[in-house]
Amino acid sequence: MMCCQRMAAVVAAPAAPAESELDRSGTEEDPREAVSEEEGCPQQQAGAPSSASHSRLAKLPLSRIKTLMKADPDVTLASQDSVFIIAKATELFVETIAKDALVYAQQGKRKTLQRKDLDNAIDAIDEFAFLEGTLD
């Protein structure tokens, strides 16, 4: 499953025994392990038929996204498609950063994600470098 491979690349966490405690369905396969990869297949959640609803609609309100985009003085116009894609990308981003932060919580043997887990993820992961200094 592509989701799992992708996460493995990002998270680069050792296959620690801590992860197996989250083993739910007993299948040895990927997506239910540890950092629960359920991006394309949230079968544990109340029903959403996974990839279909995940691809089609944006959860974030496009109007709000557009307002944000317009805050940039250099932006003149944005096509509807572009607003949609940014909304979708932002959703993916939120999922990604939450999962990455979770690794740190797990290392701390906690089940609650805390602010410091986020800070750790931002420090450690290159793609999040743009966030440094912006969250305070």
Add this chain to the structure above:
Amino acid sequence: MAERPEDLNLPNAVITRIIKEALPDGVNVSKEARSAISRAASVFVLYATSCANNFAMKGKRKTLNAGDVLSAMEEMEFQRFVPLLKDSLEAYKKGQKGKKEASEQKRKEKDKKTDSEENDKSREEENEEEEERMEEEETKEGEGEEEED
């Protein structure tokens, strides 16, 4: 358009939902973490927009398009998002097309009625109506493509 701080944030409920769906059951998220993620998401939008806009400007375009955003994702090292985004975009465009066709259909039906009456006069009125039709077409085109304020 006044930009209040609330406007620059994304709705908490949605952010929370996205986070919860991404994490396994039994994992909680502190309020501070949630709020930080929400802010990070806003920063992400701003950063992505700025990157995408650079691509638009390179292409001498004033309108940001989906391709610019995809290029921005690669630039920002989020290339792994790209295939998913492309799929979503396809589905979205189909949905939009359906909507557009539906409203076009309505227009056509409306026009049909008036057309059959004007069949004989069509030439005469062509000149007069030309301006009106042009306006209509412009709105029609403008609807599906860009959003301007």
